[in-house]
Amino acid sequence: MERLAGSIMLLSGWRRALVAVLAGAIAVLALPPLGIFAAPFVSFTLLVWLLDGASGDPDAGIVRRSLPAFAIGWWFGFGYFLGGIWWLGNALLVEADEFAWALPLAVIGLPAVLAVYYGLAAAVARLIWSDGMGRITALAVAFGLAEWLRGFLLTGFPWNAIGYAAMPVPLMMQSASILGLSAINLLAVFVFAAPALLVTRKGRLPGMGLALLLVCAHLGYGAWRLAQPAPQPSDPQTVIRLVQPVIDQAKKIDDTERTAIFEEHLALAAAPPEADGKRPDIIVWPETSVPFILTENPDALLRIADVLQEGQILIAGAVRAENVGAGLPPRYYNSIYVIDDRGQIVGATDKVHLVPFGEYLPFESMLSSVGLNAIAAAMPGGFSSAVTRSLLTLPGGRSLYPLICYEAIFPDEIDDRALSTAALLNITNDAWFGNTPGPYQHFHQAQLRAVENGIPLIRAANSGISAVVDARGGVVSGLAYNEKGFVDTILPGKSTVMVTPSERHRIFWLLAFLSLSVALVSRTGFIFRDN
Structure with a gap:
């Protein structure tokens, strides 16, 4: 040697x-x-x-x-x-x-x-x-x-x-x-x-x-x-349904496919529980799963209300539009909505940490003048970022700590407020990267956020990997990459945290x-x- x-x-x-x-x-x-x-x-x-x-x-x-x-x-x-x-x-x-x-x-x-x-x-x-x-x-x-x-x-x-x-x-x-x-x-x-x-x-x-x-x-x-001993689930136990529709990215950006994509998500949300399982309390869709501006489509909210049973909640990734004044273009946000069984939006949060060149264009005035655009932005100007991260408060008072897409790779994006929440929530769309190491690396890094904070992770991805991860990093239940369908599982409990973020x-x-x-x-x- x-x-x-x-x-x-x-x-x-x-x-x-x-x-x-x-x-x-x-x-x-x-x-x-x-x-x-x-x-x-x-x-x-x-x-x-x-x-x-x-x-x-x-x-x-x-x-x-x-x-x-x-x-x-x-x-x-x-x-x-x-x-x-x-x-x-x-x-x-x-x-x-x-x-x-x-x-x-x-x-x-x-x-x-x-x-x-x-x-x-x-x-x-x-x-x-x-x-x-x-x-x-x-x-x-x-x-x-x-x-x-x-x-x-x-x-x-x-x-x-x-x-x-x-x-x-x-x-x-x-x-x-x-x-x-x-x-x-x-x-x-x-x-x-x-x-x-x-x-x-x-x-x-x-x-x-x-x-x-x-x-x-x-x-x-x-x-x-x-x-x-494993952390015990909360009482009453909460059943989470993760929906993994496996929508090809080329199809997601095709305007003619929007209705079909929406109905595909609804069908997976409405499917009966597997075997004799309990119906889900919370249904989670991936990032940007709603293929249009939800607040501008009341019929879509009615369709969601038709699908949800009494007491059920839908958590869905969507694009949110915000009007900022007469004559000015709206701002768009990569967001998460909480929707109840009456089709009402009862909670929302916006992404804080955007992907440069993906969701927004740095130095936009200069680079857009030479014809450059953000890759994943579905509208001119790309997305705007939220000023602060807001917790998602669900009906009944339980809260989740939201992490949209690659926000889950940043340990410092999670502050001490996370310790008071029921779970980390990570929704993403890794279909952009195909069946490469990318989705596997992304899941692994999100998995570590659960261990660091002693909090379970709820993760819904368009093409995978979707899973509920317990507070010690174990996969309770999930769907492999490119496996279309849904999985119902009980939300695990939290671990005792010895060290705060x-x-x-x-x-x-x-x-x-x-x-x-x-x-x-x-x-x-x-x-x-x-x-």
Whole structure:
């Protein structure tokens, strides 16, 4: 192994770049749908050895001195994001005549931009690099901070954060209930990079020992938490029906299909319970399932009233229009409606975090002048975002915490109010991405939001994956990708929460401070000198 490490360190030019790209791509194997947990150990070990050989000119300024490490981190990130989100290009092929020209921007351009975060992480880590355990600590804190920045900078896009690779199954998800994703990002990089210490004497034993301890604690806490009695459903029990219509995206944007699509949703909502099951109390449709402006179609509300039985509630994704003044175009919102058995809209909430270039066009006045449009916006100007997130209050007083589409990938979109709700509600339309890794990755990230907050998740997706997930990440019942139909299941109860969302932020910053301190002290040579 020492010979391999030495060979990697001495690589230069295109060979070094190629190994960095391959190392990043290997890490993708840990993500859904494969979930190969061992893959990142290979990736980050290679990254450490590459950075070992990335010393810049010591007489150059800090920027020039950091360029070799930045290049390695960038190539690593490019491989990781290219392998992880190539499927975004599928959305551009739904209306290929209008958007296919942008395919290289989505498939290659976006990974190239996101790779900058990992390039900066590698450059920062290399500035405080040392010979032993300190260097993997430096890499961990640098990647932890890079992932934190990726969560909000330029509206944020924390898709496939490194920490998800450490949480492929519920047994390995439970640590998120205490630490949260940001802290797990940091600790995961430390553990994944630990095998690099096998070829070094300095800090090998404490580094490998700490990594092993973290893995044991991760698995041990997961096993202990799953062994506790399952949270009991509320009394009276609530039966949820998830409707998964599997409407092809090309059909959804065809105006002539609107009535047929609406009736298809109604038929699945009106179907009798499976076997001798209890009729559903709440029926959930996916994102933008209502194919027209509902408030402008009273007949549609009457049809919903005809289908719903007494006491039933429909939760449906729809586009909401808002008139803002005479002579001005209306604003449109990606919304969720709550509709009772009389066809009355008794609750609503709008999406807060919109998808750039998907639901709205950044720098619209400039870009629209050259003919650009938002991909998923069904109206000129795209969607408007809500100023604040409103909870969905249902008849009877129970509330849900709404997350529309990719809002579920943002841990920081969920605040302490969620702890008082009955469940997280995530409606989405992943039909844009076809049968690619995208829908599986999206579901996995939404699943983690339930574990982090100790709250069940209700998730309805047009083409899948739809499921009710309990507070510990277990799938109670659901529908696989592209499986048309519905599923009725009881809403699980909530778990006791040891750490609130705001407290998890403080845990992350404490870990970042401690890790940075270890890296800096290690660099001075005062610790791990003779190990």
